[in-house]
Amino acid sequence: MRTIAFIPVRCGSKSIPFKNIKLFCGKPLIYWPLRALEDCEAIDQVVVATDCEAIARVVQDFNLKKTTVYRRLAENATDTASTESVMLEYIAAATPQLQLSDVMVLVQATSPLTQTQHFEEALMQYQSEHLDAMLSCVNTKRFIWNKNGTPQNYDFYKRPRRQDFEGDWVENGAFYIHTVGGILKHQCRLGGKVGIYEMPEYTFVELDEPHDWITAELLMQQQLKQEVVLTNFKNVKIFLTDVDGVLTDGSMYYTENGDEFKRFHTHDGMAFELLRNAGIKTGIITSEQTDMVARRAAKLKVDYLFQGKRNGGKLAAAQEICQQEGVKLSEIAYVGDDVNCLELLQAVGVAACPANAVAAIKNIPNVLWLTKKGGDGAVREFAELILEAQ
Numbered sequence: 120m121r122t123i124a125f126i127p128v129r130c131g132s133k134s135i136p137f138k139n140i141k142l143f144c145g146k147p148l149i150y151w152p153l154r155a156l157e158d159c160e161a162i163d164q165v166v167v168a169t170d171c172e173a174i175a176r177v178v179q180d181f182n183l184k185k186t187t188v189y190r191r192l193a194e195n196a197t198d199t200a201s202t203e204s205v206m207l208e209y210i211a212a213a214t215p216q217l218q219l220s221d222v223m224v225l226v227q228a229t230s231p232l233t234q235t236q237h238f239e240e241a242l243m244q245y246q247s248e249h250l251d252a253m254l255s256c257v258n259t260k261r262f263i264w265n266k267n268g269t270p271q272n273y274d275f276y277k278r279p280r281r282q283d284f285e286g287d288w289v290e291n292g293a294f295y296i297h298t299v300g301g302i303l304k305h306q307c308r309l310g311g312k313v314g315i316y317e318m319p320e321y322t323f324v325e326l327d328e329p330h331d332w333i334t335a336e337l338l339m340q341q342q343l344k345q346e347v348v349l350t351n352f353k354n355v356k357i358f359l360t361d362v363d364g365v366l367t368d369g370s371m372y373y374t375e376n377g378d379e380f381k382r383f384h385t386h387d388g389m390a391f392e393l394l395r396n397a398g399i400k401t402g403i404i405t406s407e408q409t410d411m412v413a414r415r416a417a418k419l420k421v422d423y424l425f426q427g428k429r430n431g432g433k434l435a436a437a438q439e440i441c442q443q444e445g446v447k448l449s450e451i452a453y454v455g456d457d458v459n460c461l462e463l464l465q466a467v468g469v470a471a472c473p474a475n476a477v478a479a480i481k482n483i484p485n486v487l488w489l490t491k492k493g494g495d496g497a498v499r500e501f502a503e504l505i506l507e508a509q
Contacts, residue, residue, distance in 0.1 A: 121163045122222040122242065124156045127205045129196045130171035138326060139228045140177045144339045147177050148326070151231035151339075157183050158235040161242045162224070168205050170196040189213075203307055210299055219300030225308050229326045230293040231339055233318070237293070241316040245296050251311025253296040257323045260286035288315055291323045341488060351468045352508030356450040357440060358394050359423075359463075360498055361433075362405040362412055364456035365473055368494030383415060384494055390502035391419040397506055400444065404428055404436045406459050433463040454501050456480060456493055469505070473497040 128139040128149060140147040149167070156165045165186040167178050175188045189212070195205040206225065210217060222245075224238070237255070245253045260281050263271040272287055273279060295308040304310065324335045363369050367381045374380070391401050402423030403416050409426070416424040425436035437451055449468035453460070456476040461483070464470040470486045473493040481488060487504075491497040 120218065120220045120222065122161055122224065123217075124159075124162050124165045124224045124226050124238075125168065125206060125209065126152060126166065126226045126228050127168045127191070127202055128171070128174055128228050129169065130173060135326065135329065135332065137173065140174055141332075143231055143332070144336055144343065148231060149174070149178065149228045150181060152226050152228055152233055153178070153181065153183060153186055155233055155235045155238060156226065157185055159238040159242075161239055166209065168209055203302075206302060206308065207306065210302065217299050219298065219303070221299045223297060223299055223302060225295040225297075227292050227294065230291065230322065230324075231335065232322045232324065232342060233293045234342075237316070237318055241294070241296065244314065244316055248314050249312075250314040251297070251301055252309040253314045253316055254309060255291055255293040255295070255318050255322075256288040256315045257291045257318055257320045258286045259289050259320060259323065260284050263287065288317075289323065291318055292325070293318060293322060351449070352452075352505050354450050355399060355452045355469055355505050355509070356446045357400050357402065357444060357452070358502065358505065359402045359404055359437060359440075359451060359453045359467075361453075361455040361457075361460055362403060362415075363407060364475070364493040365454055366403075366415075366494065366498060368492065369456070369475070379409075379411070381411060382494055384496050384499070386496040387498040388419060390499040391421060393506060394502050395420065397509065399505070399509075402440060404433045404453075404463070406433075429459065431462055433460060434466055437463055437467065452501070452505055454489070454498060471497075471501045 126149070130137055135141060139149045143151065153165060156162050162185065166189050167186060168189045168191045169175055170191050170193050178186060178188055189209055191205050192208060194200065195208050202225065241253060241255065262273050265271055273284070297308055297310065301310050302308065321338055324331065324338065326332055326335055360366060366383055366387055372380045372382070394401050400422040402421050403412065404425045405412060406429050407426060412426060413424065423440055428436050437448065437453070441448060448466050451467040452469040453463055453467045454471040455464050456473050458477065458479050461479060464480065464483050464486060470483060471489055472480045472486055473489050473491065474497070475492040480486065489497045489500050491500050
């Protein structure tokens with residue numbers, strides 16, 4: 120039994136001309152699902168079915184090992200032709216090589232956010248649950264109404280909280296799984312006992328209009344950043360952080376007597392203990408110079424404390440740590456939130472920022488956007504990601 124990924128693509132697109140080979144995050148759109156499939160060990164062959172010479176040339180220029188181009192008939196590449204028509208066409212053409220038990224994974228080129236992990240997990244689930252067919256869905260917790268003013272999926276008199284709401288399963292169009300025999304029997308991409316593979320809600324994006332393209336590229340850019348960062352997590356030997364806006368919420372609190380105080384989060388405090396227990400040394404590098412931070416650093420038992428570091432001083436402090444520990448900047452993780460952290464964040468191997476960081480920091484290539492704000496557990500979130508990778 121073989122597993123074949125099948126991607127039908129056409130040149131025709133009224134809203135976005137040549138959509139399937141239009142540059143998306145610097146690569147033709149179709150490159151992204153092809154890359155994910157090439158990296159999936161469970162996929163034996165990838166077939167791109169197209170009637171378009173331009174698409175065929177682009178795909179062939181990738182020089183991918185598993186991928187071949189199938190020239191589909193023009194009659195099955197019209198605006199009104201169904202996807203099933205080209206699937207059945209291909210099966211008929213490849214019958215001598217195909218077996219009824221072979222698995223076909225119908226993949227949409229317009230779902231660039233699908234990752235290798237999704238294909239691998241779905242195929243494992245498909246086999247373990249002994250399914251006839253499978254489709255990818257997202258679980259959306261949205262309240263849906265009928266046009267006549269009646270709710271479809273909830274009672275508005277008993278409006279549920281989001282965390283208690285089961286939501287609905289919606290096709291995201293990323294991929295469908297069925298056997299060759301099943302497709303022939305049902306004349307459809309699905310049939311028999313159908314299962315659902317759940318994908319993240321951010322994958323529910325359709326590239327139909329130019330504004331969809333902008334949204335999808337932003338999502339993809341963040342995903343690519345995380346991929347790069349995650350590969351470096353296992354190499355982290357030193358964990359460094361800023362203070363204001365990272366370990367704190369960035370606010371300056373004053374008493375009536377003029378005394379300043381800051382709010383720290385206990386979860387962040389535990390992060391330093393967890394890192395220390397894992398053999399990762401820790402440090403604080405901040406632009407301010409206060410006894411308060413010195414006391415907090417002592418309580419956290421950090422290995423390094425540098426205060427009053429401005430105008431490149433933060434990077435210099437990190438380089439000093441590298442010399443003392445015999446490590447490289449690429450083996451340092453740092454989390455910062457404002458422009459005075461910019462130089463250091465650009466230099467380290469793993470860079471992150473809280474959810475409320477300024478735009479200049481969020482726009483640093485490969486910086487990881489944390490979901491928590493400064494002072495609300497962002498440092499703990501970053502530490503746990505690193506510890507999980509190690």
